Amino acid sequence: MAKTLEDRRTFLRNVGSGLVATGSMAALASSAQAAHHEAVTQTKETQAAITPEKALQMLKDGNDRFVQGKLLKRDHLQQVKATGAGQFPFAAIVGCIDSRESATLTFDQGIGDVFAARIAGNFVNDDILGSLEFACAAAGAKLILVVGHTECGAIKGACDDVVLGNLTQTLANLKPAVAAVSGFESDRTSKNGKFVQAVAEKNVELTMQRIRQRSAILRDMADKGDIGIAGAMYDVHTGRATFM
Numbered sequence: 001m002a003k004t005l006e007d008r009r010t011f012l013r014n015v016g017s018g019l020v021a022t023g024s025m026a027a028l029a030s031s032a033q034a035a036h037h038e039a040v041t042q043t044k045e046t047q048a049a050i051t052p053e054k055a056l057q058m059l060k061d062g063n064d065r066f067v068q069g070k071l072l073k074r075d076h077l078q079q080v081k082a083t084g085a086g087q088f089p090f091a092a093i094v095g096c097i098d099s100r101e102s103a104t105l106t107f108d109q110g111i112g113d114v115f116a117a118r119i120a121g122n123f124v125n126d127d128i129l130g131s132l133e134f135a136c137a138a139a140g141a142k143l144i145l146v147v148g149h150t151e152c153g154a155i156k157g158a159c160d161d162v163v164l165g166n167l168t169q170t171l172a173n174l175k176p177a178v179a180a181v182s183g184f185e186s187d188r189t190s191k192n193g194k195f196v197q198a199v200a201e202k203n204v205e206l207t208m209q210r211i212r213q214r215s216a217i218l219r220d221m222a223d224k225g226d227i228g229i230a231g232a233m234y235d236v237h238t239g240r241a242t243f244m
């Protein structure tokens with residue numbers, strides 16, 4: 001949008017003096033509205049200007065837009081062209097593979113906005129940590145957001161001690177969260193929805209801790225305030241992410 005404030009003032013003066021036709025006034029109004037709702041494609045400059053706090057707020061605002069049905073306008077092909085020579089995402093999101101929880105969609109982000117690591121049960125291992133180190137230390141992301149969700153099949157599987165091929169080892173990564181939730185003695189299985197939810201929340205908390213414990217690079221960046229590490233729970237019934 002090239003219109004400066006001065007252009008607007010001139011325009012409004014001209015409207016007042018009858019120099020501008022009604023049609024062009026409508027065109028300006030609609031283009032101003034489009035500009036207001038248009039997504040920004042991240043560049044080296046916009047990424048550099050984003051703080052960890054601002055990055056978190058951008059994801060909160062994005063989820064607000066998502067649940068209100070007020071998504072920003074994006075020309076994805078244009079964003080592809082704009083980011084082809086280089087990417088400058090502002091955040092890295094660790095989420096579950098669950099088909100209902102696509103973080104890029106549910107936080108209303110576009111091409112080049114966020115790194116996304118997806119794995120059943122949204123935990124971190126050496127490979128995910130390496131990916132996050134790339135995202136933050138090499139590619140400039142300002143925030144790591146760990147997103148758990150309601151009705152998580154992986155969490156339910158861990159609660160029920162499911163044994164199934166390679167999944168057995170995957171679910172072993174979630175067992176510390178199961179063990180860390182006390183109480184619920186009458187039913188500590190996937191049939192107890194409150195227990196499952198408590199384990200999913202604990203898993204986000206432990207994943208955030210593990211990022212700090214197992215990556216000296218990310219811990220140092222967080223301690224210096226270069227990045228933030230945050231958590232959220234996504235509700236598959238409402239589309240709302242609740243930040244911790």
Ligand SMILES: [Zn+2]
Pocket residue numbers: 096097098120121149151152153154155
């Ligand atoms: Zn899940």
